[in-house]
Amino acid sequence: MSCEVNLTNQLRERGFRITPQRSVILHILGHAKAHLTPAEVYQQASISLPGLTETTVYRTLEFLAQTGLAQTVFNGKSKYAYEISGYAHHHLVCRQCGTEVEIPHVKAEALFKELQESTGFQLMQNHISFFGLCPVCQED
Amino acid sequence: MSCEVNLTNQLRERGFRITPQRSVILHILGHAKAHLTPAEVYQQASISLPGLTETTVYRTLEFLAQTGLAQTVFNGKSKYAYEISGYAHHHLVCRQCGTEVEIPHVKAEALFKELQESTGFQLMQNHISFFGLCPVCQED
DNA sequence: TTCCTTATTGCAGTTAACTGCAATAAGGAT
DNA sequence: ATCCTTATTGCAGTTAACTGCAATAAGGAA
Structure with missing residues (x-):
């Protein structure tokens, strides 16, 4: 502690x-x-x-x-x-099997900036979860 | 029906x-x-x-x-x-008061494409929820 | 150090979300 | 039209998430 x-x-x-x-x-x-x-x-x-x-x-x-x-x-x-993580990142989750991949925040930085400017919101750098099908589950 | x-x-x-x-x-x-x-x-x-x-x-x-x-x-x-919506969009939600703003998908399109290429995931165009503080709640 | 204010916690109870399994019925085959 | 397979549904029960309110204790003031 x-x-x-x-x-x-x-x-x-x-x-x-x-x-x-x-x-x-x-x-x-x-x-x-x-x-x-x-x-x-x-x-x-x-x-x-x-x-x-x-x-x-x-x-x-x-x-x-x-x-x-x-x-x-x-x-x-x-x-x-x-x-709690020092490293700013988001997640990409497979909707089928639940596999998770980390996405470094830098990739989303441009979008974040754009959104802050156009909406006036102050975005939290909290995790966004993107959803999709992972390569394995794509061939079901 | x-x-x-x-x-x-x-x-x-x-x-x-x-x-x-x-x-x-x-x-x-x-x-x-x-x-x-x-x-x-x-x-x-x-x-x-x-x-x-x-x-x-x-x-x-x-x-x-x-x-x-x-x-x-x-x-x-x-x-x-x-x-169910014909119009592809995401949401920006205020973590304090719950206010929601729609974000047209086009703004996120570049990021989506990038993620698909780098991860091999097939992204669903389902709603992403971004979180932040709306202009009003920023002055608490 | 003791007191006071009020943010936090615990308790008890409620609502939301989920699960396994037997019963039902959708839709193709006969 | 009837039968058959098996995807879906409903039921009963379980777990997760939340709420209001009284009791507790953190941290500043006396």
Whole structure:
């Protein structure tokens, strides 16, 4: 719990409170190798913080996404996962088999800029999920 | 029920069966002004097809999305909606207030082409949801 | 250090989304 | 027109996601 100090500081500076629940969840997300579902986060977090509720996990993950500290990963079903990643990227998901490919954000940068200018929205660099058929599933 | 013959024909030609449930749901989606949630589709479809179950609605919507006849619209919460639209577009959703803006597909065309070439995936022209803060919510 | 305000959490209950399996019916074959 | 195969549907039950409200505790003020 000493590695996401910068993230917790960000929260504190923006007027949010640092709670054990948030610290633990940030820690888990920060050290996860892949994106995690709320259930997975809950499972892991319960170990170091027994008594934690799933509700809090849902709310914390959504909170982190809203504040931009975590990214939402949409997998095409109505479940999602969250992750913290230093490397800005998006996902391309096969609608058939679920295979995921990472897309570096630079490829989408031009489009993002264009959209910001034409809509006035401030785009989050959160993950976009593109959908398609992977090479394997194309020959069904 | 005479207006989505082309869609039902598409299904039949591809070896899928045409059922009253599918016809009704196709009809509703085809005539909806906006995207509809499964619950909304169920509500409307039940009128002309009493006895229809929500399960079937969920499965049919997912089926239509898989076959490419309908598009999935992701709203940032873990619910989605579906729509049938002749006009290829995506959505830009405000993560704060939920406001949606349509993005014509042409703007994303270059990126799509690039991704298809570099990944081998065959991209679906289904809706991408971009997220950000709308001009109003930027001054919170 | 103690008190106070109010953001967060936990609890209990609700709604949404999904699954397995037996029953039904679409559409081709006879 | 009738039968047959098997894709779809409905049912019952399960899991996931969300909500309102009272209880708790973070962090600034006294």
